[in-house]
Amino acid sequence: MSDDLDGFIAGLPKAELHLHIEGSLEPELMFALASRNGVEIPFKSVEEVRAAYEFSNLQDFLDIYYAGANVLRTEEDFRDLAVAYFDRAAADGVTHAEIFFDPQTHTHRGIPFGVAANGLLAGMAEAEAKHGLTSKLILCFLRHLDEDDAFRTLTQAQPWIDRIAGVGLDSSEVGHPPSKFQRVFDAAGAMGLKRVAHAGEEGPPEYVREALDLLHIDRLDHGNRSLEDPQLVTRLARGGMTLTVCPLSNVKLCNVASIDVHPIDRMLKLGLRATVNSDDPAYFGGYIGDNYRAVARGRGLGRDAIVTLARNSFLGSFLADDAVAAHLDRIDTYCAEAR
Numbered sequence: 079m080s081d082d083l084d085g086f087i088a089g090l091p092k093a094e095l096h097l098h099i100e101g102s103l104e105p106e107l108m109f110a111l112a113s114r115n116g117v118e119i120p121f122k123s124v125e126e127v128r129a130a131y132e133f134s135n136l137q138d139f140l141d142i143y144y145a146g147a148n149v150l151r152t153e154e155d156f157r158d159l160a161v162a163y164f165d166r167a168a169a170d171g172v173t174h175a176e177i178f179f180d181p182q183t184h185t186h187r188g189i190p191f192g193v194a195a196n197g198l199l200a201g202m203a204e205a206e207a208k209h210g211l212t213s214k215l216i217l218c219f220l221r222h223l224d225e226d227d228a229f230r231t232l233t234q235a236q237p238w239i240d241r242i243a244g245v246g247l248d249s250s251e252v253g254h255p256p257s258k259f260q261r262v263f264d265a266a267g268a269m270g271l272k273r274v275a276h277a278g279e280e281g282p283p284e285y286v287r288e289a290l291d292l293l294h295i296d297r298l299d300h301g302n303r304s305l306e307d308p309q310l311v312t313r314l315a316r317g318g319m320t321l322t323v324c325p326l327s328n329v330k331l332c333n334v335a336s337i338d339v340h341p342i343d344r345m346l347k348l349g350l351r352a353t354v355n356s357d358d359p360a361y362f363g364g365y366i367g368d369n370y371r372a373v374a375r376g377r378g379l380g381r382d383a384i385v386t387l388a389r390n391s392f393l394g395s396f397l398a399d400d401a402v403a404a405h406l407d408r409i410d411t412y413c414a415e416a417r
């Protein structure tokens with residue numbers, strides 16, 4: 079029995095669908111890996127790193143995020159990174175996660191694709207054995223790089239393709255519309271991969287339309303600026319498109335003025351299948367539980383809305399139908415016992 083919403087949120091089974099594993103690199107692990115690998119970092123202390131995490135837009139953040147990833151060198155580093163994330167996620171009631179990684183961030187520094195992929199897959203297997211937490215891996219293309227580079231990355235991924243659930247599109251949005259990646263997304267689709275894309279985080283509603291019409295996305299990452307276009311909202315709602323919304327990220331990157339005015343409840347009222355996720359928890363001040371608690375408090379959400387968000391996370395996952403049903407049953411059981 080739990081009357082307090084924080085406790086209810088912590089125990090509620092949930093999926094995380096928008097998590098950049100490189101964005102879960104906590105300063106403590108950054109220092110440990112820097113020392114293990116003999117890599118210099120431009121900070122003297124963990125406190126100094128955290129103090130640098132003040133961003134006025136996406137690019138401010140990305141510059142620091144790509145620099146931080148430089149300490150990741152070996153399979154063991156990627157495994158440790160993943161295990162640390164899954165331990166935090168499991169403590170937050172996450173029972174399934176679909177995580178992004180940015181292979182080009184590593185291959186461009188001479189770290190082979192397989193070092194990142196093998197390390198992350200090892201961490202994923204460990205999380206399942208340790209916590210019963212299942213996961214899938216999504217390869218993101220960096221949209222500030224060109225189409226050829228994305229194609230090269232898809233080629234490098236071939237030996238691991240049966241262990242990769244889908245492709246995504248991230249990094250600097252404005253000026254790099256989805257249309258730039260239409261052909262590589264077509265190729266990924268032909269390989270049977272799922273397709274997701276960041277769109278409408280900073281970019282206009284038109285980018286969301288392109289992601290739908292040209293990239294044929296199965297899920298929309300962020301999507302906030304869709305709200306500026308009522309016809310687009312209707313289309314997304316009628317099509318049952320899942321939006322992976324990241325409330326603390328939106329505030330930290332100044333896309334939403336404060337958590338008190340976050341549109342998560344408006345999205346639900348408009349019939350959008352919105353979910354709550356952490357994006358880059360080490361940089362944005364919170365993991366998935368913190369995001370749920372922030373919107374619960376900031377927007378006055380009650381248990382019903384919280385449960386809808388958790389149900390949406392499984393409905394929007396790439397799990398098979400029977401696995402989705404099993405997760406939803408677990409939510410029902412949890413709610414009945416918490417009443």
Ligand SMILES: Nc1ncnc2[nH]cnc12
Pocket residue numbers: 098101136143248249250276279327357358
């Ligand atoms: N919020 C975000 N938007 C775009 N690219 C990202 N890479 C990591 N986090 C991101």
Ligand SMILES: [Zn+2]
Pocket residue numbers: 096098248276299357
């Ligand atoms: Zn993201």
